[in-house]
Amino acid sequence: SPHLGILGGGQLAQMLALAALPLGVRVTVLEPDAQAPARLCATHLHAPYTDAAGLDALAACDAVTLEFENVPVEALTALEGRVPVRPGRGLLERSKHRAREKEALRAAGAQTAPFMVIETGTDLDGALERVGGQGILKTSELGYDGKGQARVSDTAGLRVAWDELGRVPCVLEGLVQFRREVSLAVARGPDGALAFGPLTQNVHRDGILRTSLFLEGDPHEAQAREIAGRVAQAWALEGLMTLEFFQLPGGELLVNEVAPRVHNSGHLTQDGGGVSQFEAQVRAVLGLPLADWRPLHPCAMVNIIGIEGPDGQNLGPDWAGIDALPGTRLHLYHKAWRAGRKLGHVNLVAADEATLRERLAILEEFIP
Numbered sequence: 001s002p003h004l005g006i007l008g009g010g011q012l013a014q015m016l017a018l019a020a021l022p023l024g025v026r027v028t029v030l031e032p033d034a035q036a037p038a039r040l041c042a043t044h045l046h047a048p049y050t051d052a053a054g055l056d057a058l059a060a061c062d063a064v065t066l067e068f069e070n071v072p073v074e075a076l077t078a079l080e081g082r083v084p085v086r087p088g089r090g091l092l093e094r095s096k097h098r099a100r101e102k103e104a105l106r107a108a109g110a111q112t113a114p115f116m117v118i119e120t121g122t123d124l125d126g127a128l129e130r131v132g133g134q135g136i137l138k139t140s141e142l143g144y145d146g147k148g149q150a151r152v153s154d155t156a157g158l159r160v161a162w163d164e165l166g167r168v169p170c171v172l173e174g175l176v177q178f179r180r181e182v183s184l185a186v187a188r189g190p191d192g193a194l195a196f197g198p199l200t201q202n203v204h205r206d207g208i209l210r211t212s213l214f215l216e217g218d219p220h221e222a223q224a225r226e227i228a229g230r231v232a233q234a235w236a237l238e239g240l241m242t243l244e245f246f247q248l249p250g251g252e253l254l255v256n257e258v259a260p261r262v263h264n265s266g267h268l269t270q271d272g273g274g275v276s277q278f279e280a281q282v283r284a285v286l287g288l289p290l291a292d293w294r295p296l297h298p299c300a301m302v303n304i305i306g307i308e309g310p311d312g313q314n315l316g317p318d319w320a321g322i323d324a325l326p327g328t329r330l331h332l333y334h335k336a337w338r339a340g341r342k343l344g345h346v347n348l349v350a351a352d353e354a355t356l357r358e359r360l361a362i363l364e365e366f367i368p
């Protein structure tokens, strides 16, 4: 049976492994954290990403993929020529670095927010004016869930923000007044054939994704597919990647960022009745047949984040209460509780949009 290696053992690896098993695919993850979610459903090589014995074990797989973009590029270099790594090093190098990513998106013909690369203190001079007077300073590397970012609205604030982020290489983006945020995944097989996931609408709070929604017949899906397909070809994607977009009031889509893997906004595909994004990534990476994957009915996903009381106590979430609501499907990550940490998600299913919205309103009362 095919054997898939994964760099990273977090919840995405857990869900990739759960999707791989019924296809007859075994999974091995290389992951330095002893308590990482995928430990329970895959062979866990408990070692650093650059560990020689760990990389030898991955090199013995039929293909290797990523669940995490912050793996060192050296791990991919060490695997090159020994096993297909999908996505490969070139795509990882772009998607793990915001400045390179934005430049490569523009080179592929996609639009982004206005941005300035900040590498030294003098790069701050006039930068805010050039991106429109209000912006978000983001570290070029290692940020996620809105960490490593600061909103700025004047030059003094920009200087403070750069100091607080540690004066590391950053990107200053203009603040986009978007109508909504959407995302879409694209896969490209070893033969170059493209397949797409559904367009989802995403709501963030404090930089963290809270809710994603899939509704049938979104009029902007074709535009998102066109952009994703163009970037996938230009970047010679192998495997699966997800584009996050800002949609402007006039309808145009700007690419916010690219994840070289399945994405939190695609979790709703697990319970939408069609092929899930996890199965899609496994198929694309192993060169198995793959068509567009999409839910068969409207569905939603709500992230479950650790809630802390005024004295730092564990206030939930109330898993049992959520489990008892109509239409909910639980997905827990087997992680220790910590305030602000993603502990799991709930997918919501319904036969029609009106029911879905009713259920979403009820569910949201359980998630302060």
Ligand code: ATP
Binding pocket: 113, 136, 138, 143, 144, 145, 146, 147, 173, 174, 175, 176, 177, 181, 204, 207, 208, 209, 244, 256, 257
């Ligand atoms: P993740 O990788 O977990 O999606 P991240 O830390 O890489 O998050 P971003 O996607 O860059 O962060 O930003 C998080 C959220 O902050 C966005 O989804 C959006 O809601 C808001 N945001 C980011 N950049 C901008 C911008 N230029 N203008 C307006 N809003 C923004």
Ligand code: MG
Binding pocket: 143, 144, 145, 257
């Ligand atoms: Mg990101």
Ligand code: MG
Binding pocket: 244, 256, 257
């Ligand atoms: Mg993001």
